[in-house]
Amino acid sequence: MPLPTSAPRDFALLFAARIFRLFAYGFLAVVLVLYLRALGYPETRVGVLLAFTLLGDAAISLTLTTRADRLGRRRMLLLGAVLMVFGGAGMAVFDNFWLLLVAAIVGVLSPSGNELGPFLAIEQACLTEVIRHEDRTRIFAWSHVLGFTANAFGALAGGGFAGFLQHRGWVPLESYRMLLWLYAAFGGGVFFIFTLLGREVEAPRPDPAAGRGVVPVAWHGLHEAKGHVVRLSALFTLDAFGGGFIVQSFVAYWFHRKFGVDLATLGGIFFGTTLLSGLSALAAVPLAKRFGLLNTMVFTHLPSNLLLMLVPFMPTLGTAVGVLLARHLIAQMDVPTRQSYVNAIVPAAERSAANGITTTIRQVGTALGPLAAGPLMGIPALAGLCFVISGGLKSIYDLVIWRAFSHVQPPEEQGRG
Numbered sequence: 344m345p346l347p348t349s350a351p352r353d354f355a356l357l358f359a360a361r362i363f364r365l366f367a368y369g370f371l372a373v374v375l376v377l378y379l380r381a382l383g384y385p386e387t388r389v390g391v392l393l394a395f396t397l398l399g400d401a402a403i404s405l406t407l408t409t410r411a412d413r414l415g416r417r418r419m420l421l422l423g424a425v426l427m428v429f430g431g432a433g434m435a436v437f438d439n440f441w442l443l444l445v446a447a448i449v450g451v452l453s454p455s456g457n458e459l460g461p462f463l464a465i466e467q468a469c470l471t472e473v474i475r476h477e478d479r480t481r482i483f484a485w486s487h488v489l490g491f492t493a494n495a496f497g498a499l500a501g502g503g504f505a506g507f508l509q510h511r512g513w514v515p516l517e518s519y520r521m522l523l524w525l526y527a528a529f530g531g532g533v534f535f536i537f538t539l540l541g542r543e544v545e546a547p548r549p550d551p552a553a554g555r556g557v558v559p560v561a562w563h564g565l566h567e568a569k570g571h572v573v574r575l576s577a578l579f580t581l582d583a584f585g586g587g588f589i590v591q592s593f594v595a596y597w598f599h600r601k602f603g604v605d606l607a608t609l610g611g612i613f614f615g616t617t618l619l620s621g622l623s624a625l626a627a628v629p630l631a632k633r634f635g636l637l638n639t640m641v642f643t644h645l646p647s648n649l650l651l652m653l654v655p656f657m658p659t660l661g662t663a664v665g666v667l668l669a670r671h672l673i674a675q676m677d678v679p680t681r682q683s684y685v686n687a688i689v690p691a692a693e694r695s696a697a698n699g700i701t702t703t704i705r706q707v708g709t710a711l712g713p714l715a716a717g718p719l720m721g722i723p724a725l726a727g728l729c730f731v732i733s734g735g736l737k738s739i740y741d742l743v744i745w746r747a748f749s750h751v752q753p754p755e756e757q758g759r760g
Contacts, residue, residue, distance in 0.1 A: 356539050361462070361493075392570040400451060402448075407422060409563050416468060429450045430446055471687075472543060490620070588715065645674060648734040
């Protein structure tokens with residue numbers, strides 16, 4: 344992947360920070376629940392801590408991203424890295440439940456291993472400043488794949504290092520605590536990387552004479568883009584809510600109950616789906632260049648949703664897995680194209696806020712989905728409906744967003760005819 348010609352140093356630093364951070368997220372996710380259980384907390388309290396961790400991440404993300412374009416993107420990235428250090432160190436130092444709860448709420452932690460916090464939204468706004476419009480989707484796709492890979496290796500390293508320490512005589516609690524200290528250290532590394540960023544990544548200065556580019560002062564950080572972001576947020580919530588019906592733990596449970604799949608086989612299935620999902624992001628790049636960002640988002644997402652709806656109707660494990668793998672072969676093509684589209688259609692001075700708001704809204708929608716899916720999963724005869732409902736809701740999202748935004752073209756697609 345050749346470096347962009349504009350500000351290659353900042354480009355490389357932003358990629359390095361993402362890889363470094365996702366690696367840390369990966370090994371934290373492996374040990375966090377084990378650590379809390381080793382401290383003696385019951386599952387109910389562990390659940391409370393995880394819930395407040397996610398809520399805290401969402402609040403911090405919304406607070407920092409909606410101010411980044413106005414107060415400084417580098418400044419907000421540095422603050423996020425400080426909170427990452429505090430989260431890891433606070434969890435390692437405190438044993439008291441209420442102090443752990445404070446660390447969980449205020450610190451930037453990722454219990455799932457996925458991207459959380461303010462970083463991605465601001466980083467994408469920074470990247471968009473230093474790359475050409477024509478390169479945006481390709482760069483976002485590679486960022487997705489490399490971050491995904493770093494996360495997987497982080498999970499592998501976290502489990503392996505904890506096992507190594509325990510083999511050398513460390514008690515499990517102390518081995519997990521060491522990984523939390525390492526997480527804090529990685530946060531320090533992310534902080535250092537962000538200190539090296541140049542001014543090129545900042546939002547452009549306003550030009551009052553032109554009447555455009557004014558940096559918003561409202562809490563939400565939006566001005567010209569407000570209408571687009573409100574509509575996109577509503578639609579992204581619908582898509583994420585549908586996705587919440589098929590979170591990986593629910594899908595694993597369905598396969599185990601319907602086909603009696605053991606844990607080793609489930610691990611193989613989800614390794615395959617995860618690998619295909621990551622690769623599908625790269626496949627979206629030439630399609631977006633040929634057919635446009637919005638068309639690629641919608642017309643790769645629709646068939647993946649139809650395949651999802653077919654899974655519960657497959658008569659054998661082999662056919663069900665085959666349809667699921669086919670679905671994941673195209674399922675993530677909408678991710679880099681969606682991210683690229685949002686950054687393309689909003690003014691430069693509002694990109695961090697737009698990214699942060701739409702991302703946070705998606706997280707809320709995903710969190711609500713399992714609340715509705717849980718009762719269905721509890722009834723064997725109805726559990727398969729989760730796949731159908733998810734695919735149906737996501738298909739509605741595809742059709743509505745295409746109808747609502749087909750006239751809104753990114754700069755690189757304007758004038759195509």
